[in-house]
Amino acid sequence: MIEVKVRAKGRVIKRVMLFKERIRVIDVLRYLGLNEEEVIVIDVKKGKMLTHDVVLEGDSEIIVYMVYPREV
Amino acid sequence: MIRLRYAKLALCEEHFVEYIHKRVRIIIEKALRHGMPKRIVAAVSGGKDSMVLLHILVKLSKTLPLKVYAAFIDLGIGDYSDRTRKVVEDYCNDLGVELIILEVRKVLGISVNELSRTVKKPVCSICGLVKRYFLNALGVEMGATIATGHHLDDIVSYVVKNVLTHLGEEHLKVSYLLPQAKGASAKVRPLIRISEREVLAYALLNNIKYFEGACPFAPRKSIDGLIKRVLTEIESEYPGTKLAILSKYEVPPEEISKALESSITCSSCGLISLSNVCAFCRYTQMVFDKAMGLEVRKYIKELVPKD
Numbered sequence: 289m290i291e292v293k294v295r296a297k298g299r300v301i302k303r304v305m306l307f308k309e310r311i312r313v314i315d316v317l318r319y320l321g322l323n324e325e326e327v328i329v330i331d332v333k334k335g336k337m338l339t340h341d342v343v344l345e346g347d348s349e350i351i352v353y354m355v356y357p358r359e360v
Numbered sequence: 361m362i363r364l365r366y367a368k369l370a371l372c373e374e375h376f377v378e379y380i381h382k383r384v385r386i387i388i389e390k391a392l393r394h395g396m397p398k399r400i401v402a403a404v405s406g407g408k409d410s411m412v413l414l415h416i417l418v419k420l421s422k423t424l425p426l427k428v429y430a431a432f433i434d435l436g437i438g439d440y441s442d443r444t445r446k447v448v449e450d451y452c453n454d455l456g457v458e459l460i461i462l463e464v465r466k467v468l469g470i471s472v473n474e475l476s477r478t479v480k481k482p483v484c485s486i487c488g489l490v491k492r493y494f495l496n497a498l499g500v501e502m503g504a505t506i507a508t509g510h511h512l513d514d515i516v517s518y519v520v521k522n523v524l525t526h527l528g529e530e531h532l533k534v535s536y537l538l539p540q541a542k543g544a545s546a547k548v549r550p551l552i553r554i555s556e557r558e559v560l561a562y563a564l565l566n567n568i569k570y571f572e573g574a575c576p577f578a579p580r581k582s583i584d585g586l587i588k589r590v591l592t593e594i595e596s597e598y599p600g601t602k603l604a605i606l607s608k609y610e611v612p613p614e615e616i617s618k619a620l621e622s623s624i625t626c627s628s629c630g631l632i633s634l635s636n637v638c639a640f641c642r643y644t645q646m647v648f649d650k651a652m653g654l655e656v657r658k659y660i661k662e663l664v665p666k667d
Contacts, residue, residue: 297572297573297574298572298573299572323592323593323596324363324365324596325365325557325592325593325595325596325599326557326589326592326593326596327557328362328557328560328561328564330564336361336373337361337362337373337376337561337564337565338361339361339362339363339370340363342361353560353564355556355557355560355592356556356585356588356589356592358589
């Protein structure tokens with residue numbers, strides 16, 4: 289399971305659980321209707337910034353920081 | 361890793377921070393060559409842009425001849441001002457930077473929202489006017505440069521907004537440095553070539569504690585926000601668009617200096633003005649029956665660090 293939190297203006301505005309074993313960051317963003325230029329993606333467990341092509345596996349947790357807050 | 365498509369780069373955290381420092385350093389070095397005063401005051405609001413600016417300036421001051429200060433304007437907007445002030449005070453303590461706090465209420469006796477109500481103008485326009493006036497007065501009294509956290513997205517959205525609305529292209533000039541002039545301090549925008557996304561990434565990577573909330577008077581919808589979002593969408597399809605727009609309207613500081621040669625000063629307070637009496641003195645005259653420009657300058661003079 290992959291947990292995705294979308295943060296904007298200091299709070300989590302959306303929380304999504306993806307029941308997948310493997311998924312690319314870009315596919316998560318597409319699912320949320322976001323593009324790479326408007327977000328920064330952080331892997332919570334590794335404390336690292338992720339690019340669009342990284343494949344998330346197993347029990348991952350990511351935070352998607354939106355540069356310009358809008359509804360997702 | 362962060363991917364910067366406009367530069368065809370993918371950088372690790374360490375090299376991304378180095379890359380940002382290098383790009384800001386180029387701007388500061390160019391500004392210093394143009395005679396920018398070495399005393400530099402970062403105008404901080406507590407938001408991420410200004411906190412990132414302060415962080416970078418402090419880092420660069422270790423290798424550049426800069427003396428960095430921070431200035432915070434307490435606008436007197438209740439809880440919002442208290443919280444942002446606390447964030448700024450804590451961060452300046454951590455960095456070991458001297459913080460100058462300018463309290464609007466202390467010198468005017470009212471907050472900016474009360475002032476805007478009295479003069480019947482939108483609070484954001486009065487707030488902008490007061491902030492610009494206080495910062496310019498501080499820069500003049502200190503003989504310092506005022507550094508602001510305006511980044512690429514701010515400048516480009518300003519340009520596009522003006523092209524789309526009223527000003528027209530022929531008057532649009534932007535520069536990383538507004539040189540000193542009669543009654544005006546030098547102003548520098550070190551983040552002019554850094555996008556908001558890069559600023560956010562820098563803040564997250566360096567664990568910069570900034571105030572994430574919004575001003576209670578900030579409009580829910582604004583044309584600036586919409587322009588920024590649209591530009592970001594264009595940028596994602598055509599990387600480098602924002603920088604291309606900036607380079608079309610960017611002029612060297614000499615050109616700004618030339619334009620400032622014909623500027624006039626306010627007959628009441630002596631700071632730069634578009635007319636005989638500056639807007640700040642005009643509005644305060646309406647409210648207090650007395651132009652408060654000189655009072656503000658006197659108040660700020662007492663706060664100027666002596667070294």
